[in-house]
Amino acid sequence: DQQVKQNSPSLSVQEGRISILNCDYTNSMFDYFLWYKKYPAEGPTFLISISSIKDKNEDGRFTVFLNKSAKHLSLHIVPSQPGDSAVYFCAARRYTGNQFYFGTGTSLTVIP
Amino acid sequence: DVKVTQSSRYLVKRTGEKVFLECVQDMDHENMFWYRQDPGLGLRLIYFSYDVKMKEKGDIPEGYSVSREKKERFSLILESASTNQTSMYLCASSPGGLYGYTFGSGTRLTVV
Numbered sequence: 001d002q003q004v005k006q007n008s009p010s011l012s013v014q015e016g017r018i019s020i021l022n023c024d025y026t027n028s029m030f031d032y033f034l035w036y037k038k039y040p041a042e043g044p045t046f047l048i049s050i051s052s053i054k055d056k057n058e059d060g061r062f063t064v065f066l067n068k069s070a071k072h073l074s075l076h077i078v079p080s081q082p083g084d085s086a087v088y089f090c091a092a093r094r095y096t097g098n099q100f101y102f103g104t105g106t107s108l109t110v111i112p
Numbered sequence: 113d114v115k116v117t118q119s120s121r122y123l124v125k126r127t128g129e130k131v132f133l134e135c136v137q138d139m140d141h142e143n144m145f146w147y148r149q150d151p152g153l154g155l156r157l158i159y160f161s162y163d164v165k166m167k168e169k170g171d172i173p174e175g176y177s178v179s180r181e182k183k184e185r186f187s188l189i190l191e192s193a194s195t196n197q198t199s200m201y202l203c204a205s206s207p208g209g210l211y212g213y214t215f216g217s218g219t220r221l222t223v224v
Contacts, residue, residue: 002154009152034212043116043202043215044155051210089155091212098168099145100213104154 003027004092006103014111019077021106023090028071030092034100035064035075038087047088048075080110115139116205116216124222131190133219135203143206144186145213146170146178148199155202161186162208193223 005024013019021035031052036044050057050064050073057064063076077084087107091100119134137144145160147170157170159178167178175197179187186205190197200220204213 006154032210036212036215041121041218041220043204043217044213045215046212049212093210095210098162099157099160099170102147102155104152 002104003030004090004101004103006088006090006106008106009104010107010109012109012111013080015082016079019075019080019084019108019110021075021077021088021090021108023073023075023103025071025073025092025101027092027094027101029094029097030071030101031095032093033064033066033073034091035062036089036091036102037084038089038105044089077108080108082110082112084108085110116203116214118201118203118216118219120219121217122220122222124224125190125193127194127223129190129193129223131193131221131223133188133190133201133203133221135186135188135205135216136184137186137205137214138184139205139207139214140183141205141214142183142208144180145204145206146176146186146188147202147204148172149202149218150199158188193221195223197221198223 035047038044090103093100146158147155161180203216
């Protein structure tokens with residue numbers, strides 16, 4: 001049973017515009033969340049994290065928003081650049097848990 | 113930087129062969145993980161390990177086994193490869209706690 005879901009398999013955005021990637025989770029016990037970015041033929045790399053005590057975390061062009069009541073998080077990339085074209089995975093876990101649970105991924109294409 | 117090294121980038125094996133996928137990390141991390149990545153299914157956990165000689169089943173352990181004889185090395189074994197095990201295999205390590213995972217570059221396995 002998929003506990004972390006990314007319902008959009010793909011997204012295309014013009015360079016310079018905002019990219020919004022969404023992630024939903026079903027387990028209300030999850031309290032720590034990550035976003036990973038993956039280029040083809042490479043392993044995923046860590047992008048940004050957020051804990052449940054916050055509703056927003058920013059790192060340069062990347063901002064993650066968390067809506068605990070909706071069990072929803074989103075990643076905003078502003079402005080989008082062609083180098084951001086990759087597959088993005090969200091991941092969630094409990095503080096007391098053993099592992100992160102990953103979403104199915106969203107393939108972002110930034111069009112120059 | 114933590115480095116996670118997977119021994120092969122590409123492998124082609126025949127149905128019924130025994131296949132070994134090797135993973136080595138160089139930062140003394142306690143935890144190591146094996147995932148497979150398939151289109152539309154995201155990252156699915158096969159096995160993980162918290163310590164030497166310890167292993168736990170993930171979400172899809174059937175057809176796989178693992179070995180962790182040394183802290184830095186975590187091997188994934190396909191006892192009798194089948195075509196439905198054709199996939200991208202990703203190894204990851206973590207110091208534990210809320211630290212994210214560091215992934216290797218992946219092994220693209222094709223079973224013919």
